[in-house]
Amino acid sequence: MKTRILSIVSLLALWVVAAWLTADAQILPQPWALLKPFWTETASGELPHHLAVTSLRVVWAFALAMAIGTTLGVLMGLVPAFDRWLDPWLVIFLNLPALVLIVLCYLWIGLNETAAIIAVTLNKIPNVTTIIREGARSLDGNLRAMAQVFRMSRMVYLRHIILPQLAPYITGAARSGIAVIWKIVLVVEFLGRSDGIGFQIHLYFQLFDVAMVLVYSLSFIAVMLLVEWLILQPWERRVRAWRTA
Amino acid sequence: MTRIDVNRKAFGRDEVLCDIHFSFEPGEIVALLGPSGIGKSTLLRLVAGTDTDFDGQIKRPDAIAMVFQEPTLIPWRSVLDNILLPHPALDVKTALQALERVGIDMKAELFPGQLSVGQQRRLSLARAFAGSPELLIMDEPFVSLDGRTADDMLSLTEELIRDIRPATLFVTHSPTEADRLATRILTLAGKPATLAPEREASG
Numbered sequence: 001m002k003t004r005i006l007s008i009v010s011l012l013a014l015w016v017v018a019a020w021l022t023a024d025a026q027i028l029p030q031p032w033a034l035l036k037p038f039w040t041e042t043a044s045g046e047l048p049h050h051l052a053v054t055s056l057r058v059v060w061a062f063a064l065a066m067a068i069g070t071t072l073g074v075l076m077g078l079v080p081a082f083d084r085w086l087d088p089w090l091v092i093f094l095n096l097p098a099l100v101l102i103v104l105c106y107l108w109i110g111l112n113e114t115a116a117i118i119a120v121t122l123n124k125i126p127n128v129t130t131i132i133r134e135g136a137r138s139l140d141g142n143l144r145a146m147a148q149v150f151r152m153s154r155m156v157y158l159r160h161i162i163l164p165q166l167a168p169y170i171t172g173a174a175r176s177g178i179a180v181i182w183k184i185v186l187v188v189e190f191l192g193r194s195d196g197i198g199f200q201i202h203l204y205f206q207l208f209d210v211a212m213v214l215v216y217s218l219s220f221i222a223v224m225l226l227v228e229w230l231i232l233q234p235w236e237r238r239v240r241a242w243r244t245a
Numbered sequence: 246m247t248r249i250d251v252n253r254k255a256f257g258r259d260e261v262l263c264d265i266h267f268s269f270e271p272g273e274i275v276a277l278l279g280p281s282g283i284g285k286s287t288l289l290r291l292v293a294g295t296d297t298d299f300d301g302q303i304k305r306p307d308a309i310a311m312v313f314q315e316p317t318l319i320p321w322r323s324v325l326d327n328i329l330l331p332h333p334a335l336d337v338k339t340a341l342q343a344l345e346r347v348g349i350d351m352k353a354e355l356f357p358g359q360l361s362v363g364q365q366r367r368l369s370l371a372r373a374f375a376g377s378p379e380l381l382i383m384d385e386p387f388v389s390l391d392g393r394t395a396d397d398m399l400s401l402t403e404e405l406i407r408d409i410r411p412a413t414l415f416v417t418h419s420p421t422e423a424d425r426l427a428t429r430i431l432t433l434a435g436k437p438a439t440l441a442p443e444r445e446a447s448g
Contacts, residue, residue: 142317145295149311150331150376160330164321242321242356 029211038215046200047219054196054220057113057185061120062178068121069128070170076129077136093126098184102191111192120184127180128173135169167239175232182224246270247305247380247412251291253437254284254299260437261287262299267431267440271379274406274413276423279433285416286384288433292414293382306379310372310411312386316365318357324368325353332376343375344368347401363394367401374405381406383415387422399425 015031022028041047076083076090102119109115139162147157189198197220204212247269254262261284269275279285290296292303293311318327328340335343344350347367349360357365366386373381386402387395403426406413417423423430432441 142313142315143319145290145293146311146313146317146331148295149293149309149382150372151309152331153333156330156333160319160322160326164319242358 064121065124069125073129073132077133116188131173135166251301263437272410276427284438308379310378312383316369343371347371378411381411381413
């Protein structure tokens with residue numbers, strides 16, 4: 001923990017030195033110079049509004065990508081025929097640049113919320129599927145035989161045998177997922193939405209206002225860090241409890 | 246009654262078992278002997294119903310339990326849950342009694358990984374007997390145990406079988422183990438394997 005704080009402080013120090021060397025607040029303002037614009041944006045309700053809009057998009061895309069990606073991953077891991085069919089698709093989608101999918105979604109579906117969320121979701125599904133497929137492939141065959149002999153019901157089997165084995169893979173996919181998704185959401189907003197953090201960054205990019213670009217991006221990074229600390233890490237600790245007991 | 250009629254079992258072109266017919270009653274303890282690789286475990290999987298890809302028919306009771314070569318416990322659920330999850334009809338008190346019977350009721354709240362190897366085996370036995378099975382299948386349950394532990398486990402198993410009286414079918418490498426526990430000894434021989442003429446066991 002101590003090293004962590006030191007590491008963050010040294011990053012801040014680097015910023016201060018860089019800003020001092022640049023000596024131009026238009027290009028790189030000092031960290032404390034961001035406090036005032038941050039406060040103005042918060043007080044006016046602008047920053048909270050855009051934060052909320054972007055967070056909602058992240059939540060939607062995350063939920064959809066995790067649900068669809070997990071289902072596909074489990075099916076591909078357990079049914080070889082299904083895996084043979086879908087594997088080439090997976091490779092193609094994994095290597096398709098995010099930008100291509102975003103532009104195509106906007107062109108085909110229109111410049112609207114549906115297109116934005118579908119674009120982000122499609123970008124993330126292959127990733128989740130790949131990770132979960134690994135998990136499904138490594139499911140313990142002996143435990144399956146045990147469940148079969150003792151005639152465990154499907155629900156009990158799923159909840160107490162399958163899910164705990166997939167849990168580390170699901171957390172892995174969730175953590176890398178949330179990081180990738182919010183970055184893509186920003187691009188999607190940058191290109192075709194009229195609100196959200198990405199849109200604001202676009203706006204202040206055109207006005208060449210570095211301070212505001214930093215205010216908006218750092219605020220959202222802070223939100224994502226909170227999600228990591230308050231939701232993802234505690235959950236991971238809980239599912240790992242039996243290993244450390 | 247458990248009735249086994251396996252006409253043919255093959256993996257691809259490799260025929261493993263052919264013309265195996267026998268039946269056994271509750272209270273009977275059948276040992277299945279034979280050199281390794283001959284298909285004993287394959288036959289057990291057919292009897293247990295985990296492998297249904299064969300030519301023939303197997304009639305078995307509803308309540309089946311199995312003791313595997315490895316304890317095969319659910320590592321992320323407590324010792325008590327390892328009894329309750331496979332037997333949802335049991336109440337906690339009965340499950341604790343099952344643990345007490347094998348001497349690990351004080352460990353009910355622990356995870357299986359916190360038990361010693363011997364205790365894990367006992368838990369696996371407790372799980373098998375907790376549901377009062379009519380058919381009990383054991384796949385080399387005492388293999389890889391040291392002499393003393395194997396002996397303890399064997400005695401415990403004998404006791405439990407005597408009380409619950411399931412029809413028991415177990416695979417073993419050891420003729421002494423078979424003689425001690427079994428009322429009947431079947432031997433697999435040949436390629437594809439079939440039953441050699443039967444002999445009565447002393448146990």
